[in-house]
Amino acid sequence: MDFDSIFKAYDIRGVAPDQINSEVGRLVGIGFAEFAGVDRIAVGHDCRVSSPDIRDGVIDGITSRGVAVDYLGEVATDMVYYYSGAESVPGLMITASHNTGEWNGIKMCLAGAAPVGVDTGLLTIKSIAMDPPFDERRRGDARTVDVLPGYVDHLFSIVSAGQFKPLRVVADGGNGMAGVALHGVFDRIESDLIGLYLDPDGTFPNHPADPLRPENLVDLVALMKDEASDIGVAFDGDADRAFFIDDQRVPLPGSTTTAIIATWFLRRYPGASIVHNLICSKAVPEAIIAAGGTPIRTKVGHSYIKQVMKESGAVFGGEHSGHYYFRDNFRADSGMLAMLVL
Incomplete structure (x- = not known):
């Protein structure tokens, strides 16, 4: 197995089943269980055709080390982050995010949705997976957990359901994982959901x-025109990223969205710190300063963003790529929460 080709800076990613499959999942599950050193790990996955096979391997590997699994089912990545934070357990998500269907991958976090990357454990997990222990242990149990109700409650503990105007919102799930939660979210607010490609496939x-x-926004913009909608949102495959279309049918760059969300938070938390990556446009720090906040510039990548947010106490962090991080969401990124704020 060529682990060197699939272990990236922040996750594991490769073409299934040639590069990533049940056996790779089993070995990574062993490595993560050994590295995390806990008695329970949450596991979720996206809707990719190869995900159930990798899931079976991951759960087999984790439970073989005597560690129990809370199986969350087919979920968005930020639902795994929520559960990791709320339950103080490590989490593992099987997904290749925005990559096409033949790809798959694995993202991991420690308790509290703390990131796992090359500087925070991923290389150790790789090393264990390449030379796994073989001592016998009593196998851990696996139980199924319905994470959706708690996840939706958590979102509305950050953004009040009563503040929403009766907008018409077109949401393109891209046949990824956003559709799992969107109806439950919109049931709580006055805005109308007009769904596009919400069925996971x-x-x-x-x-x-x-x-x-x-080119992947064309159908969304067309439906916005047909429905005379107020705003559009497009999610990536695992719904941790979101991109927005304004009422003039113009896509908003990630930097613009970062500036808008930062301004919203600074109205709630005057003088707060906001983190942005070094590729964001200069409009982001300018907007933060104009709103009375303190901009903090950092390297690209979620592990850097989360670490700087932790050190500085920043309430929000944004990247040009459509990743938006929230202090009250365990400093994790969430496309769904970004949509609610915007």
């Missing part, structure tokens, strides 16, 4: 779930 039959590419 790991073959991604309509377009790749990558809203960073303009």
Whole structure:
């Protein structure tokens, strides 16, 4: 197995089943269980065709080390982050995010949704997976957990359901994981949801779930015109990223969205610190300063953003790529929460 080719800076990613499969999942599960050193780990996955096979391997590997599994089912990545934070357990998500359907991968976090990357344990997990222990242990149990109700409650503990105007919102799930939670979220607010490609389908039959590419926004913009909607939102495959279309049918760059959300938080927390990565446009720190906040510039990448947010106490962090991080969301990114704030 060529682990060198699939272990990246922040996650594991490769083409299934050639590079990532049940056996790779089993070995990574062993490595993560050994590294985390806990008695319970949460596991979720996206809707890709290869995800159930990798899931079975991951759960087999984790439980073989005597560690129990809380199985969250087919969920968005930020739902795993929520559960990790709320339950103080490590989490593992099987997904290749915005990549096309033949790809898959694994993201991991420690308790409290703390990031796992090359500087925070991923290389150790790789080392264990390449040379796993073989001592016999009593196998851990696996139980199924319905994470959705608690997740939706958590979102509305950060953003009040009573503050929403009766807007018409078109949401393109890209046949990824956003559709799992969108109806439950919109049931709580006055705005109307007009759904596009919300049914999870790991073959991604309509377009790749990558809203960073303009051609994947064409159907969303067309439906916004037909429905006379107020705002559009497009999610990536695992729904941790979101991109927005304004009422003039113009896509908002990630930097613009970062500035808008930062301003919203500074109205709630005057003088607060806001983190942005070094690729964000200069409009971001300018907007933060104009709103009375303190901009903090950092390297690109979620582990850097989260670490700087932790050190500085920042209430929000944004990246040009559509990742938005929230202090009250365990400093984790959430496309759904970004949508509610915007």
